[in-house]
Amino acid sequence: MSQVSSTLETTVTKLWEDKKYNTLRDVLSTMQPASAAELLAVLPENAPAPLFRLMPKELAAETFVEMEPDMQEKLIRSFSDTELKGVLDELYMDDAVDLVEEMPANVVKRILAQADPEMRKSINELLQYPEDSAGSIMTTEFVALRPHMTASDALTSIRRTGMDKETVNTCYVIGTDRKLMGAVTLRTIVMAQDDDTMESLMTTNVISVTTQEDQETVAHMFSLYDLNVLPVVDKENRMVGIVTVDDAIDVMEEEVTEDISKMAAITPSDKPYLKTSVFTLYKSRIPWLLLLMLSATFTGMIITHFEATLSFSIALTAAIPMLMDTGGNCGSQSSVTVIRALSLGELHFTDLVQVWWKEVRVALMCGVTLAAANFIKLILIERVPPLIALTICLTLLAAVMIAKFVGCTLPILADKLGFDPAVMASPFITTIVDALSLLIFCTFAGMLLTGAVA
């Protein structure tokens, strides 16, 4: 896809330079909003604003939604008030809210001034919901039907009001108190007899969430129940909005990026990598590096401590990197597997014993294999004295067992205690496992080798 865009980029730049504006409008009209936004972003500084004006109104608005915030800001600053109002009128409510959340204060002021009163009211309401809640990602535009309406009433109502709604594929049946009574799909209404009432057509076991629900849970429900849209209600079960599947997918991607960042000991950011400043990247990485570096010095202290009683031969020192790396790798395999299972909802705290039993057996199998391979290598290839080889391989087995145990336990405990289990991935597990395996190494060496090796 990026190859297609770069060819288009050349074409459009050329058309722009040749001032072939009508051709440009026709070319842009063939494109998907996301592609158009991508294209405008790579054109010369002065091109996007006039090109944007050439685009059909609806496509222009949809393209606007797909742009990066800095591009949106530049465009808004170039808009006249009438132009701004034109774009705002085409936006769905949730997109308008996203926009307001991203823009600096003076731009927000202009946007709220140009939005029609109803939109202004809705934006202000939506902005009140906590970040990352269902309320903050929902749109307030849905089709509400009454229980006594017949299928033909409903179709008339949808024809009259449906144009401005984000979806009409699922409509909601609302009582006089605005309470959510049921859902009915456009398909059902179309298939029904003209005089069937909504009350008789609707399904009543509708899954809904409250405005306060965490967006990650919301996204998870879309995947679990194969939803296209999910109604949002307030504490009194009054219907206030809907979350659509495209917004749920955005949340899923955001949450995965967040998890993966945490797994690599990075403070998550929701900005694309290339748009993130060097200083922001530095700030998101350095605290963890400092913390982990300090913890790693404990491992060094263990070496210093045992030096008094135990003089390390070079064969023992040379084994330290292998022991540390293998322990770390074993630990992250277990922790990452468990973290992913937790975030897919496949695993819960109550499964802890089952996880232990599984991981202990896997650890034993892995540990024995690795220790055996290593023993053969040490004896046959490196011709290390058997006692030293034994020390190294026993340590390896113990390190693997401990690493897998710690690796599978910490994420589950973190989850139970309300922390994000993703933090308990490679870096932390590695640091803990390193210290533990070095401790075992020195103890074993002390027991098996004291006095025997210089």
Add this chain to the structure above:
Amino acid sequence: MSQVSSTLETTVTKLWEDKKYNTLRDVLSTMQPASAAELLAVLPENAPAPLFRLMPKELAAETFVEMEPDMQEKLIRSFSDTELKGVLDELYMDDAVDLVEEMPANVVKRILAQADPEMRKSINELLQYPEDSAGSIMTTEFVALRPHMTASDALTSIRRTGMDKETVNTCYVIGTDRKLMGAVTLRTIVMAQDDDTMESLMTTNVISVTTQEDQETVAHMFSLYDLNVLPVVDKENRMVGIVTVDDAIDVMEEEVTEDISKMAAITPSDKPYLKTSVFTLYKSRIPWLLLLMLSATFTGMIITHFEATLSFSIALTAAIPMLMDTGGNCGSQSSVTVIRALSLGELHFTDLVQVWWKEVRVALMCGVTLAAANFIKLILIERVPPLIALTICLTLLAAVMIAKFVGCTLPILADKLGFDPAVMASPFITTIVDALSLLIFCTFAGMLLTGAVA
């Protein structure tokens, strides 16, 4: 959600023991298919089959789709031929194919025997598509309309055939040669005048994929273009099926799990963790551990090699774990950030120089901070001789720079060469960075300390 299910579990088990079958049917009828499947899975061995028979036919089929393969197999084995046919008739084509792919050969034979001839033909066709292609995840059931049909013709056609289609929200306009001409939503048809033709109502710039397209690309298009459904065409642009958003979400989750597994050096599996046998887990982990253990011995060889010219003081040895861990952590921060940006399509090979320039500056800032913090600690707290502290801190700075450079470069190169960049995460980066930083450490120690320390 799992708390709700465990209460329901108790209720349903009790009702089952008390033989209150009518109540049970009513309770199950209130539930979502995914919840019902979850519930049946935790009940006593002999309960699911009879309970399944109590459920309303359509809910039963939907619940069946949500079950784990081993549960499905058990149920199928308990079904009479008529019962099996009843369930199969209710399945959408893509779900039927999933089922056939999961079942052992003798069960598949029974399924194909009971499926109606049209379904059997479709299943066989779909099974031909390569695994992980658009063809393998699509369903062949979509609403096809003709260009000359009027809105009222179209509604009649949808009413007649739409009941069995996975979605009617988007219909496709197909020429006489079965070529995809355009798409028209049910909403547009409902909003239109009775005599508007499909040709005039349809949008013609429809995004489609071929049957051979990789499922990861398909899933990525849903997210990029905010799609609910995506038409699949053959090489001659003849329409053969659709992929719906719920299947795209499943693919997204599967691909993320795969990426995360690879990042932790595990061969990916598409089975849930608790359902995976110990031996399968062992097999997916041990080759990587062995490979990485062998590579880590190079690091040990570096120590052995330099021992000849350089006798390590305990202060130097004690610094090895800290140097290795910090280098590894810095490298995985960069690699994981870049891997995620690649998989979201934010980053391409052409951005390599820009990534380098960014990472080099971040690395310099992180390296200087870490080295300074460490220098202060070594001098003030551990009272290490200044030359040794300098050696350690210069190595640290160099290791951070190298780690970030290697960490951001390897995933991009792997992607360019057609490998999965996710493999270039923590474990491999750590192994490479360990060896490089130890090499630098020994070189610096040789240059700065020769003869000075015993």
